[in-house]
Amino acid sequence: MSNSLSVFIKGKRKQLGITQLELSERAGVGLRFVRELEHGKQSVRLDKVNQILFLFGSEVGVVSIKEY
Numbered sequence: 001m002s003n004s005l006s007v008f009i010k011g012k013r014k015q016l017g018i019t020q021l022e023l024s025e026r027a028g029v030g031l032r033f034v035r036e037l038e039h040g041k042q043s044v045r046l047d048k049v050n051q052i053l054f055l056f057g058s059e060v061g062v063v064s065i066k067e068y
Contacts, residue, residue: 005049005060006040012056013038027052 013023020038024031029048037044037052050059 003040006038008058009034009052009056010038023052023055027055 013020018026020034021031024034027034027048029051033044033048034052037049046060053059
């Protein structure tokens with residue numbers, strides 16, 4: 001996962017003024033998952049990421065990239 005995802009989630013959480021524990025409870029994921037995600041863990045379950053992003057009105061999806 002990109003660090004930008006970690007920064008986005010942590011920023012949105014702080015913007016809402018909620019703790020990692022509160023985010024995990026609202027999203028229905030474990031606290032450990034939230035902590036690892038915010039610290040940029042490289043392998044995460046996309047379904048759980050989307051559970052969190054849903055709270056922010058977002059989701060992970062396919063993005064086309066240019067071939068060089």
